[in-house]
Amino acid sequence: MAETIYTIPVNEAFEADCECPVCELKRRFESETVDYFAGPSLMEPDTRIMTNDTGFCARHFGQLYGSQAKKLGLGLMLDTYMREQISRIKKYAGKTGLVPVGDTDIPEAPVEEQEPVKKGLFRKKTAAQSGKDNLVKYLKHHETECAVCKKLDYTMERYVDIIFHMYKTDSGFRDKFRKTKGFCLPHTALLLEMAPKKLSGKAAAEFSDTVAALLLANLERIEDEVDWFTKKFDYRNVDADWKNSRDALPRGIQKMTGNIDVIK
Numbered sequence: 001m002a003e004t005i006y007t008i009p010v011n012e013a014f015e016a017d018c019e020c021p022v023c024e025l026k027r028r029f030e031s032e033t034v035d036y037f038a039g040p041s042l043m044e045p046d047t048r049i050m051t052n053d054t055g056f057c058a059r060h061f062g063q064l065y066g067s068q069a070k071k072l073g074l075g076l077m078l079d080t081y082m083r084e085q086i087s088r089i090k091k092y093a094g095k096t097g098l099v100p101v102g103d104t105d106i107p108e109a110p111v112e113e114q115e116p117v118k119k120g121l122f123r124k125k126t127a128a129q130s131g132k133d134n135l136v137k138y139l140k141h142h143e144t145e146c147a148v149c150k151k152l153d154y155t156m157e158r159y160v161d162i163i164f165h166m167y168k169t170d171s172g173f174r175d176k177f178r179k180t181k182g183f184c185l186p187h188t189a190l191l192l193e194m195a196p197k198k199l200s201g202k203a204a205a206e207f208s209d210t211v212a213a214l215l216l217a218n219l220e221r222i223e224d225e226v227d228w229f230t231k232k233f234d235y236r237n238v239d240a241d242w243k244n245s246r247d248a249l250p251r252g253i254q255k256m257t258g259n260i261d262v263i264k
């Protein structure tokens, strides 16, 4: 397979000395995506329409704020995003009768069906209660939206396709794959789940055996390293070699959870 914008990062992640090449790909693309939104794209009309609509999740707003983003650009984006959300919230909260309904073209939130109270009796919800319920529904939905997460989810799906394609067609990549330290628990589950969908019966079984063997061998390796880390606190081991255990905690945490923020 010719090297493409997708295969180059996959190859590089599988060559990196790390506890999970899929985490490595994700970390790299997440930081590129945050840089993209922190850059001039923030002022492009199409991007602004999207960011006014979805905004960013707590994690990615935090990363944008901590990045090299020009604070003026970030401020302008936050300003129009907040203005858009205020008009939506007014529209929903307006139904409580506490706030005037704004003149916006936000679609009506669906009004809840009447709820049965007890046998055959129905209590009609007050307009105020329906308005609050709709606002809660909107706010909960909005909490799940994020321009960075959306791009990241889409691209990670493509990367997983590429990993399977390369495993199937490129023997050099298969060797590289088998020489990794395996994958974190969540990405192991993802790869095992996808294998039967992406590979034929025999190849899927071989792939899954490889992933499972890598998981067990490397979990035991890190557990040994964590164990030695704790033993180094014993005064009798003060002068003993750290071996590979100095950073066993962050690597163990990454392996078990896929958390890449603990890795320097």
Ligand SMILES: [Zn+2]
Binding pocket: 020, 021, 022, 023, 024, 183, 184, 185, 186, 187, 258
């Ligand atoms: Zn991972």
Ligand SMILES: [Zn+2]
Binding pocket: 056, 057, 058, 059, 060, 146, 147, 148, 149, 150
């Ligand atoms: Zn996000």
